[in-house]
Amino acid sequence: xxxxxxxxxxxxxxxxxxxxxxxxxxxxxxxxxxxxxxxxxxxxxxxxxxxxxxxxxxxxxxxxxxxxxxxxxxxxxxxxxxxxxxxxxxxxxxxxxxxxxxxxxxxxxxxxxxxxxxxxxxxxxxxxxxxxxxxxxxxxxxxxxxxxxxxxxxxxxxxxxxxxxxxxxxxxxxxxxxxxxxxxxxxxxxxxxxxxxxxxxxxxxxxxxxxxxxxxxxxxxxx
Numbered sequence: 001x002x003x004x005x006x007x008x009x010x011x012x013x014x015x016x017x018x019x020x021x022x023x024x025x026x027x028x029x030x031x032x033x034x035x036x037x038x039x040x041x042x043x044x045x046x047x048x049x050x051x052x053x054x055x056x057x058x059x060x061x062x063x064x065x066x067x068x069x070x071x072x073x074x075x076x077x078x079x080x081x082x083x084x085x086x087x088x089x090x091x092x093x094x095x096x097x098x099x100x101x102x103x104x105x106x107x108x109x110x111x112x113x114x115x116x117x118x119x120x121x122x123x124x125x126x127x128x129x130x131x132x133x134x135x136x137x138x139x140x141x142x143x144x145x146x147x148x149x150x151x152x153x154x155x156x157x158x159x160x161x162x163x164x165x166x167x168x169x170x171x172x173x174x175x176x177x178x179x180x181x182x183x184x185x186x187x188x189x190x191x192x193x194x195x196x197x198x199x200x201x202x203x204x205x206x207x208x209x210x211x212x213x214x215x216x217x218x219x220x221x222x223x
Contacts, residue, residue: 028053
């Protein structure tokens with residue numbers, strides 16, 4: 001995919017696109033959709049919602065790279081991700097695994113946290129970038145983060161190929177080839193204009209655990 005000449009999506013706009021597609025995905029993944037529609041309709045909408053939701057993760061990974069590049073305080077960035085990764089674990093387990101604690105699966109915030117720490121070491125020790133990428137992928141896989149090693153791997157490629165758009169697109173497409181719908185995320189990503197745009201600083205951090213809790217509450221109410 002070549003570089004798209006129309007650049008009018010700020011990072012805030014990309015964040016909104018990712019959040020909306022994530023909500024659509026989670027309405028299906030949480031089982032809520034089966035309580036809202038008849039079985040046949042629900043099954044069809046479930047598959048549609050999951051396909052739409054595949055767009056969100058690559059966009060969030062791209063924003064993680066941009067956030068890392070532009071942050072003025074990497075330590076605060078890491079601390080924020082750590083806090084919300086911990087806070088999101090119970091809502092994540094309740095929404096998707098039916099219990100308060102499930103050590104076999106970790107929420108996506110852990111993948112983002114691992115990716116940012118990886119980028120910190122990749123920037124500090126450039127000659128060992130591949131080593132740190134491998135370690136990050138192994139950790140994400142080992143603790144069973146959402147998407148496992150795909151998150152850190154895609155972030156590493158997006159970072160190392162940040163100024164080489166064509167190669168970055170090819171690498172991202174190959175990484176997410178197991179979920180073809182995710183490749184459509186490259187369309188809004190390539191329309192990024194490099195601007196921050198209007199958004200609340202902590203919007204996504206609170207959005208992630210809060211929207212999961214809302215889905216759990218709605219599911220329990222409809223039951």
